[in-house]
Amino acid sequence: MNAPEELLKITDLRVHFPVRGGIFRRAVGSCKAVDRVSLVLQKGQTLGLVGESGCGKSTLAKSVVKLVEPTSGSIKFKNQEIAGKKAQNNFRKNVQMVFQDPAESLNSRMTVGAILEEPLDIHHIVEKNVRSERVAELLEQVGLSRSAANRYPFEFSGGQRQRIGIARALALQPELLVLDEPVSALDVSVQSQVLNLLMDLQSKLGLTYLLIAHDLAVVKHVSDIIAVMYLGKIVEIGPAEEIYLKPAHAYTKALISAIPIPDPTKKRKRVIIPGDVPSPINPPSGCAFGHRVGSSLYPESVGKKLDMEEVSTGHFVLQCPCCT
């Protein structure tokens, strides 16, 4: 096997949700939450997924941990198909998820110890008598004290709760962590603590991350590869530095220029995108972004099948007449 190991490979993934209407609640249309998405994640890398709300980031993440069943396409984890009903479920302990709001994703009636023991119990991987030892180990790994095991989630601050969420995800020693907006609910000073912890754990344990965030500065800081999503499609994917320095798609350019820069001496010309993300239920027939900005070249993209093209090594851009 060649050196960089493909841990996760998504090919042509579609996740469509039926839209029901009429008195019989029949499917009258579909919401194309994720539409023909392909990506590859190497072992030990971090892939940052950015995009506006409603672009399908979270749906993509959920289909990777199999909380959502894809409509078509394949998701391979270590060359094993995990999409579809026949797929084996033994990949689950290797893929764990950290959720956005730690206050809502921890059971408030369970002690932290019980929360961390539950995955060990379900997957029978640690003997009962040494479980508490493993829990203590996990807590120390995320920078909490051993005594935290006997306390309840409400006794902790937001940042500490997110550490518990991370500890729970690490309990089964997974290889891939899906991080869905792990720091967006946290304060700035705590956010950097959690980001440092995540980067630290990655280098110690050789973890692979699929990171979803809307804060582009955060994504840029921790990712190797960045994928930009717009209306269910990846419009651009490539090495993090390159995406920032040489964005090729008009949407990526606009997204980057919209980030407020914490430096009052830098006055930039902002590209303001008019309008909102169109509805994925009834998307424009051509390039969705060209439609939003009212590009004069938009009619050219109508009816065309838009494909990804490699502009430089590992840097793919969705080719469309109005945006690239």
Next chain:
Amino acid sequence: METDILLDIKGLSVSFETDEGRVQALDSVDFQVGLGQTLGLVGESGCGKSVTALSIMRLLPKPVGKITSGRIHFQGKDLLELSADGMRQVRGNEIGMIFQEPMNALNPVRTIGDQLSEVFLLHQEIGVKEAWFKSVEMLHDVGIPASDSRAFEYPHQLSGGMRQRVVIAMALACRPKLVIADEPTTALDVTVQAQILELLQTLQKQLGSSVLLITHDLGVIAETCDEVCVMYAGRIVERASTVELFANPRHAYTRGLLSSIPRLDRIPKTELSTIDGMVPGLSDLNQGCRFAPRSGKVHPQALLDQRSPLQEVTEGHWVESCPLCSNL
């Protein structure tokens, strides 16, 4: 130049009645907003930013929240001495407020045109028809396309960015002298945030209003504010012009905040600097330096018991003069 000051807050203290007894949410806060100026209030959750805004509007939850001391002078009159009726004349008319979550700030069962008309009907002596006409015009001004038909829509029919535009239209309807924007873009996507900030700035220029912008995002502050107050645990720890604050942060907390945000121009995958510990709870605050437990420096008892006053280090740059936490 006393005459140029629109809002002058002196020694404002607010406390809340909780299960754990009285907690002090604001401790002797002073600041001024000049005419046509944009002042930013920045800080983490629980530092008292929103409580400051609510105190100015006198909208603190009753009876738990109480202004214990201080005064709020707006255009020469003390807002705290106004009657409930007098205050109602100020709210929405002379001071407009933009709330964080537009969905919660709008009434879901009334059309947006209807809600917007209400502002005109309350504060101006005009008829229903004219109020509706003005509302449509206002919606047009905040960039809502086809505003004459959109006015008949309900909040749920609009996107987040559009809803925030409606809230802005309501806040600015009576051309207020002061607009308080409490995290106006926090619930929005970056691209929509850029639209809304741009809109706010344009309207501010048109109307010549002053803006009190409350946010936790230093990027937003840098792009929009003239002056900044950094708040921590119910107090202002540093106040300076935006350029000065970002160039020479004097307080350890400001420095910590500025260095802990990930930036685009920072080398990726390097360790971010952090502020140790976490924001203190309001029930266990000391009277002296409140940043002491996170500063990494051992404070003598005297500094923990006695508050160091704000000191002007260079012109217009004020910092809480705790000798261990600030560069004086």
